[in-house]
Amino acid sequence: MNKGLVSVLAAALLLGQAHAQEKVTLTVAVFPSLDSSIKAILPAWQKKYPNVTINMQAQQYADHHNAMTTALATGQGLPDVMAIEVGYVAKFAEGQGLEDLNKAPYNAAAAKKLFTPFTIAQATSSDGRFIAMPTDIGPGTFFYRKDVLDKAGVNPVNMQRSWESYIAAGKTIKAKTGAYLVNTAASVYGIIIRTNLKPGEGIYFDKGNNLLVGPDNARFVRAFTLSKQIRDAGLDAKVGEWTNEWYDAFKKGTVATQFSGAWLQGALQNWMAPDTKGLWRVQNLPERSFASWGGTFYGIPSKAKNKGWAWEFIKFMTMNQSAQIAAFEDNGAFPALVSAQKDKVFSEPVDFLGGQKARVLWRDAAAKTQPIDVNKYDSVADQIVQTELTNVLEKGKDIKQALSDARAQILRRAR
Amino acid sequence: MSHRLPAPARARLSYARLQQRFAPYVFVSPFFLLFLVFGLFPLLFSLFLAFHLWSPLDGLGHWKFVGFENFALALDRQDQFWTTLKNTVWIGLLAGVPQHLAALPLAFLIHQSLRRYQSTLSTVLFLPYITNAVAIAIVFATLYSERLGLLNYLRGLVGLDPVRWLGDPSMVPYSVAAVVFWRYLGWNVVLYLSGLQAISEDVYEAATVDGAGKWQQFWYITLPLLRPMMFYAFTLTIVGNMQLFEEPFMLLGDGGGSSGAGLTTAMHIFNTAFRDLDMGYASAMSWLLFLAIFALSMVNNVLFSRGGER
Numbered sequence: 038m039n040k041g042l043v044s045v046l047a048a049a050l051l052l053g054q055a056h057a058q059e060k061v062t063l064t065v066a067v068f069p070s071l072d073s074s075i076k077a078i079l080p081a082w083q084k085k086y087p088n089v090t091i092n093m094q095a096q097q098y099a100d101h102h103n104a105m106t107t108a109l110a111t112g113q114g115l116p117d118v119m120a121i122e123v124g125y126v127a128k129f130a131e132g133q134g135l136e137d138l139n140k141a142p143y144n145a146a147a148a149k150k151l152f153t154p155f156t157i158a159q160a161t162s163s164d165g166r167f168i169a170m171p172t173d174i175g176p177g178t179f180f181y182r183k184d185v186l187d188k189a190g191v192n193p194v195n196m197q198r199s200w201e202s203y204i205a206a207g208k209t210i211k212a213k214t215g216a217y218l219v220n221t222a223a224s225v226y227g228i229i230i231r232t233n234l235k236p237g238e239g240i241y242f243d244k245g246n247n248l249l250v251g252p253d254n255a256r257f258v259r260a261f262t263l264s265k266q267i268r269d270a271g272l273d274a275k276v277g278e279w280t281n282e283w284y285d286a287f288k289k290g291t292v293a294t295q296f297s298g299a300w301l302q303g304a305l306q307n308w309m310a311p312d313t314k315g316l317w318r319v320q321n322l323p324e325r326s327f328a329s330w331g332g333t334f335y336g337i338p339s340k341a342k343n344k345g346w347a348w349e350f351i352k353f354m355t356m357n358q359s360a361q362i363a364a365f366e367d368n369g370a371f372p373a374l375v376s377a378q379k380d381k382v383f384s385e386p387v388d389f390l391g392g393q394k395a396r397v398l399w400r401d402a403a404a405k406t407q408p409i410d411v412n413k414y415d416s417v418a419d420q421i422v423q424t425e426l427t428n429v430l431e432k433g434k435d436i437k438q439a440l441s442d443a444r445a446q447i448l449r450r451a452r
Numbered sequence: 453m454s455h456r457l458p459a460p461a462r463a464r465l466s467y468a469r470l471q472q473r474f475a476p477y478v479f480v481s482p483f484f485l486l487f488l489v490f491g492l493f494p495l496l497f498s499l500f501l502a503f504h505l506w507s508p509l510d511g512l513g514h515w516k517f518v519g520f521e522n523f524a525l526a527l528d529r530q531d532q533f534w535t536t537l538k539n540t541v542w543i544g545l546l547a548g549v550p551q552h553l554a555a556l557p558l559a560f561l562i563h564q565s566l567r568r569y570q571s572t573l574s575t576v577l578f579l580p581y582i583t584n585a586v587a588i589a590i591v592f593a594t595l596y597s598e599r600l601g602l603l604n605y606l607r608g609l610v611g612l613d614p615v616r617w618l619g620d621p622s623m624v625p626y627s628v629a630a631v632v633f634w635r636y637l638g639w640n641v642v643l644y645l646s647g648l649q650a651i652s653e654d655v656y657e658a659a660t661v662d663g664a665g666k667w668q669q670f671w672y673i674t675l676p677l678l679r680p681m682m683f684y685a686f687t688l689t690i691v692g693n694m695q696l697f698e699e700p701f702m703l704l705g706d707g708g709g710s711s712g713a714g715l716t717t718a719m720h721i722f723n724t725a726f727r728d729l730d731m732g733y734a735s736a737m738s739w740l741l742f743l744a745i746f747a748l749s750m751v752n753n754v755l756f757s758r759g760g761e762r
Contacts, residue, residue, distance in 0.1 A: 103726050110508030128729055132509025275619055281597050413507070417728045420707060421532070427711040431621050445530055450730070452505060452521075 061089045063346050066116035068101040071333055074173070074364035081360060082353055089346055098122065108338070109134035115338040117347040121169050123159060123332035127411030129169070130162040136337040136344065137166040143337075143348055145170065148356060152373045158408030160334050163244075168336050170355045171373035173364065175298025175331030176403035177228070178319045180305075182216070183391065185293045189213040193320055196294070200229070200263050203323045207272040207293070216293045217274040220283060222264040224296050226426055229260035231409070232326030239410035241418035241447070248451065250422055251444040252437040257422075261429055261436045268430045284309050296322065298330030299399040303369030306389040315391045319398060327406040332373070371399060378403070414451035421446045501735040508731055515732070522736030532712075533737055536720040537744065539625065539713065543700070544693030546629035551637055551689065556682075558637075559644030560670060574645060577638030589702030592631050593618070596703075618703060621713035628714050631699045636692070640685050647681030648674065683756045687749055694745045697722065717741050 067075060072095040079091060094116060096104060102125050108115045109132060121129050129135060138145035145167055149157050156171035186193055189210040196206045207218030219225060230240055233256065237244040250257055267273050274292050276282040286292040287310040295301065305317065322328065335351045337344055354360055361377035364370040372378055378400045386392040412418075425439040502522055506515035526533040562573050580588070595602050596617035604614040617627045651674065659669050697718040700708060706723055708715025717737065725734035 106508050106726065106729065110511060112511060128507075129509060132507060132511075133514070134509055134511055275598075275616065277619075281594065282599055285600060413729070417730075420712075420723070423707065424712040427621065431711055442530075446532065449525060449528065449531060450728075450733075 059088065061343060061346055062092050063089055063118065063343055063350055064092045064094060064116040065118040065120070065350065066094045066096075066101065066105060067120040068096060068098045068122065070368045071095075071120050071172075071370070073368050074370045075354065077363045077367035078354060078357075078360040081357075081363070082350070085353075086349070089350075091350070105129075112340050115340050117337070117341045117343045118350055119336045119338060121334045121336055123175075123329075123334070124416070126159050126169060126332075126334050127415060128413050129336065130160060130166065130411070131413040134338055134340070135168040136339050136341075137168065138170065138337075139165070139167045142345075148352075151356060151375060153375060153378075153403045153406075155329065155403075155406045155408040156332055156334075156373050159332065159411055160336075163246075169334035170336075170351050171332060171334050172355045172361075173331075173333045173370035174373045174403055175300055175329050176371060176399040176406065177296065177298055177322060177328040177330050178395075178398060178402055179294050179296045179322055180301060180317055180319050181294045182290045182292075182313075182316055183318045184316050185210060185214055185216050185290050189216075189293075193318065197320055197323055197325070200225070200259075200323050204263070204266060204270070204272065207267070208270060210293050211270075211272055214293075216291055217286075218267065218272040218292075219294055219296070220274050220276045220278065220286065220292050222267040222273040222430055223423070223426055224278075225267055226260040226264040228296055228322060228326065228328055229263060230256055231328040232322070232324070234407060234409060236407075237410065239412050239415070241415055241422070242410070242412040242451070244410050246412065246451075248418070248444060248447055250418060250440060250447055252440040254440070257440055258436065261426060261440065264426065265429055265436065287313065290316070299371050299395075300331065300369050302387065302389055302395065314389050317390050318393055319390060319395045321398065321402060327402050329403070329406050333370070371403070375404075412451075414447070417450045418443075418447045421450075498735040498738055501732050502739055503736075504732045506731045507729045509729060518732065522733045523740065525733060526737050526740055532715075532720060533717070533740070535712065536708075536715050536717040537741075539708070540694060540696060540716040540718075543625045543629050543632070543696060543714070543716065544690075546625055547632035547636070548689045548693050551633050551640055552682075552685065554633075555637055555640035555685075556644055556678075559641045559648060560674060562641070563645060563648040564666070570645070574638075574642055577641045579638065580635045581639045583635075585698040585702055588631065588635065588699070592627075593703060596627055619710050621709075621711035624704070624709045624711075624713035628696075628700045628703060631703065632693065632696065635699065636689070640689070643681060643685045643688075644678065647678045650681075651677045679756065683752070686752050686756075690748050690752060691745055694741065694748065 065075070072093055075091075075093060082089075082091065095101075101120070102122065104114075105119055105121070105125075109129070112134070115134075119135070136143065148170070149167070152171050153174055156174055157167070160169040160171065161167050181193055181196070183193075189206075190213065191206045191209055196203045204218070210216055210218060234240070238249065241250055242248055252258065274282070274286060276286055276292070287295075287305060290313070299319075302317075302319070305311075305313065335354060337347045337351070341347055354364075356374060358374065358377045358380065361372035361374045362380050362382060365372055365377070366382065383396040383400055384394060385396070387395045422443045425434070425443040428434040429436055429439045501515070503517060503519060504515040505518045505521075525531060558577075562570055566573060594600070598604060598614055598616050598619060601617070603617065607614060615623060617623055655673055655677070656669055659673055664672065695718050696716045700714040700716055701719055701722075703709070704714045706719065706727065708719055718741070721734045721737050721741065724730050724737065
């Protein structure tokens with residue numbers, strides 16, 4: 038029997054079992070606000086598969102991932118479908134507890150072409166296993182307050198040209214309106230290290246697991262230098278994300294720009310600053326760079342009980358155009374499915390952004406975002422470099438020294 | 453004596469007899485079972501892990517023996533472990549020392565002069581201890597808020613510049629320590645109060661008859677007789693502050709705030725285990741933290757046993 042026939046038979050068996058009319062309860066472990074997306078799609082699923090009940094187990098973001106880590110470690114209490122946020126997907130990919138979707142009966146190779154390309158790389162382990170299907174993405178752009186820029190007489194296009202022109206515009210804005218350029222200097226660092234990567238490079242490590250952080254890496258030196266310039270010029274509000282000051286800055290327009298994924302529009306409109314409707318616009322990041330903020334995936338644990346139905350569920354959630362649109366309209370979960378991005382809602386103007394056709398811009402940014410190699414020590418490197426960055430910003434530590442200290446610390450931990 | 457019962461034959465090992473013999477073991481078994489599962493097993497498992505490299509995502513059994521590498525890693529001077537240990541001790545001192553300096557006189561005052569309000573005062577002081585950490589974090593994050601917070605508003609009223617309580621790395625330890633101080637002060641007052649109540653009134657009466665003043669009574673009677681309770685309270689503070697986690701975690705997030713100035717060892721261990729998924733290194737650090745706590749407790753022990761009466 039050849040290999041192709043085996044996989045066809047296996048698929049037939051699996052589907053045969055899956056489509057039998059017995060009652061099935063499928064456990065799906067998720068975090069907010071993904072549960073809201075799923076609820077928006079569930080009626081359609083129930084209509085198609087009335088015998089399959091979805092038992093949704095939603096926990097807070099960190100609790101969910103801790104629970105999934107423990108479940109994978111012990112092989113106990115695993116759900117049938119596991120939602121994974123982009124911050125965890127690389128670590129989960131390097132572990133051995135999730136099904137390789139490249140293999141039969143899933144054969145996801147063909148499906149992979151349907152998604153925004155960089156997400157596939159995020160869910161692929163270094164040994165080539167594809168462990169989770171993407172459902173939503175966070176194409177990155179920058180939001181700016183049109184009213185503040187107008188008052189300062191700054192043309193937003195100028196802010197896009199280079200980081201230097203972005204900072205220069207920030208000085209004008211500060212002088213003319215008193216508004217800060219950005220919430221914290223660290224967010225400029227965050228984008229620069231995520232853009233202009235060479236093929237085969239990740240943020241902190243390259244494909245061969247070589248550490249890129251160090252005093253000789255131009256990307257990190259530039260990111261640290263520009264952050265420091267912004268801090269020294271008094272252009273950042275020194276406000277962390279997800280704090281009361283952050284929301285207050287959005288409401289009062291005391292910060293002129295914010296780098297973010299497309300989802301920020303939904304958050305601003307729904308709860309952060311609904312009264313600022315019409316005052317915001319978006320445009321691409323400076324130096325025509327592209328980055329992504331966030332993203333969600335679904336994987337199947339190897340020890341799941343209903344793998345057949347799990348796969349059906351995942352396909353329904355990720356590859357079904359109307360499901361993806363429903364999630365997008367429910368809470369702004371930007372579809373990872375390319376064909377869903379061609380839906381007519383994407384060419385509709387966004388009222389909150391003064392009627393700007395922003396979704397086209399996001400779609401374009403998503404298509405241009407390069408795949409970034411991920412590494413299981415990314416979180417170790419991230420924390421160490423962030424700490425060194427604050428040492429530079431807050432304590433005036435020398436940039437080269439900070440980067441070589443960071444390098445030494447990361448090398449020790451990444452074993 | 454002929455009253456002794458004849459030895460029971462094997463056949464007479466009846467149910468009743470079995471029950472009599474084993475029932476006590478069955479009745480005490482829940483503690484031991486729970487201890488085995490939730491106490492001893494994790495303890496031994498973490499000792500085992502301390503000598504291995506293991507990511508939980510690889511599943512049980514996929515660990516790699518690395519000998520003392522994890523310990524060597526932590527003990528390297530450049531490693532974050534030292535920084536976090538320094539942070540922990542510094543925040544612990546900032547919170548712990550004032551705590552006892554305030555709790556002892558407060559308890560004495562309540563015991564001596566405000567006895568009528570003792571239960572009310574104890575309850576009020578004890579409340580922070582039983583308040584949910586999340587609620588505390590929300591309230592203090594609001595107080596500490598740089599632009600919207602009450603503290604900076606009050607500073608503004610008297611013409612002082614706002615302070616970045618949770619943003620400035622040099623302020624972070626004080627801000628965290630203040631919360632810890634506030635939270636556990638009542639606990640210590642209650643401890644000292646119970647210690648004071650154990651001191652017989654007769655001693656004070658005798659001292660009064662001998663003409664000792666309030667201050668002398670405090671210095672020569674209360675303090676020496678309170679030594680055992682002080683030893684107990686200090687030990688609890690050392691152990692608790694060295695394991696400080698909730699307050700900085702809730703106020704500053706898992707990174708420990710600006711420059712990681714509020715990153716305690718317990719937080720670092722948690723991050724290493726559950727964010728970086730390096731269980732072996734986290735276990736090794738847990739054991740090192742245990743040794744540090746043990747050493748400090750011993751120092752405390754020595755300081756207290758000096759001078760005899762304990």
